[in-house]
Amino acid sequence: MKRLSTIIAGTAIALLGLSACGQSGTPDAGGASGSAAAPTYTVADDVKLDGSKTWEAAKKAGKLKIGVKKDQPGLGNVTPGSDVPAGFDIEMGKMIGASLGFGPDQIDWVETVSANREPFLQNKKVDLVIATYTINDERKKVVDFAGPYYVAGQDLLVQADSDIAGPESLDGKKVCSVDGSTPAQRIKSDYPKAQLVTYDTYSKCVTDLESGSVDAVTTDDAILRGYAAQSDGKFKVVGKPFSEEPYGVGLPKGDSALRGAVNDAIEKSEDDGVWKQAFEATLGSTDGVEMPKVDRY
Ligand code: GLU
Numbered sequence: 001m002k003r004l005s006t007i008i009a010g011t012a013i014a015l016l017g018l019s020a021c022g023q024s025g026t027p028d029a030g031g032a033s034g035s036a037a038a039p040t041y042t043v044a045d046d047v048k049l050d051g052s053k054t055w056e057a058a059k060k061a062g063k064l065k066i067g068v069k070k071d072q073p074g075l076g077n078v079t080p081g082s083d084v085p086a087g088f089d090i091e092m093g094k095m096i097g098a099s100l101g102f103g104p105d106q107i108d109w110v111e112t113v114s115a116n117r118e119p120f121l122q123n124k125k126v127d128l129v130i131a132t133y134t135i136n137d138e139r140k141k142v143v144d145f146a147g148p149y150y151v152a153g154q155d156l157l158v159q160a161d162s163d164i165a166g167p168e169s170l171d172g173k174k175v176c177s178v179d180g181s182t183p184a185q186r187i188k189s190d191y192p193k194a195q196l197v198t199y200d201t202y203s204k205c206v207t208d209l210e211s212g213s214v215d216a217v218t219t220d221d222a223i224l225r226g227y228a229a230q231s232d233g234k235f236k237v238v239g240k241p242f243s244e245e246p247y248g249v250g251l252p253k254g255d256s257a258l259r260g261a262v263n264d265a266i267e268k269s270e271d272d273g274v275w276k277q278a279f280e281a282t283l284g285s286t287d288g289v290e291m292p293k294v295d296r297y
Helices: 002-015 053-061 088-099 114-122 182-190 202-211 221-229 256-271 274-282
Strands: 064-068 107-111 143-152 154-159 174-178 195-199 216-220 235-237 245-252
Touching: 053 245, 053 256, 064 088, 064 114, 088 107, 088 245, 088 256, 088 274, 114 143, 114 245, 143 221, 143 256, 154 182, 154 202, 154 221, 174 182, 174 202, 182 195, 182 216, 195 202, 202 216, 202 221, 216 221, 221 235, 245 256, 256 274
Parallel strands: 064 107, 174 195, 174 216
Antiparallel strands: 143 245, 154 216, 154 235
């Protein structure tokens, strides 16, 4: 499964006319536009999270399993020829892992797609999900969230010469998104005249945009900017976000000790500059970008 989707992601990138060679290992290996060095993380050795079943089981196993995307440049991405994911979500994972007492070699990066994030948390396939995961009430019925640590907005990715100017120009157009995602849901409910095509990953949508079989790809602007940056000028992001997507760290429902600890780590990363450095190393400039206030609901 992991291998197959890596290959598919690789195909999408190859179709964009990029070479698949040797960037792995550099801080921006999967990055959209980041160029600064990634932070280094100090692994805490005095963690005690009494009452967190998730943390206790992970500690016993010596592994923290984090669900991430692997085909979203700048956020969570694996470049062909590498199996090390890179991106802002991955840096958040390393930062949170370190604060919980897990070094980078004790983190298992498990691929999640949009539709399986809740079931993976419910079935304990992962301990945390850090995967462009919007916090909302529907999801909170079955999982919990720490954060938010970033706020994205739904936008459109189109061919550079397209005249699609926003969601209102989607009537009769084919627009691609992903099953189990908030952007697909919003197209269905708010823009029913658009013809929605869905896959399990956004890189498949990007392949369809490249071939001309869809007119637009819709998801969070942060994700789309990564694909645009890798497209050699073929694609553009329309740039008129039409939703708010607060990114949270998904957690098993009811593990409030773990939720508190992850919220502490997120807040600390703002105070000590690690959040900013991680952002600049992966997504690019933080001009005009601020970390949102953590919501300890
Ligand atoms: N943030 C949105 C969501 O959680 C879209 C991105 C994604 O599918 O991962 O559904």
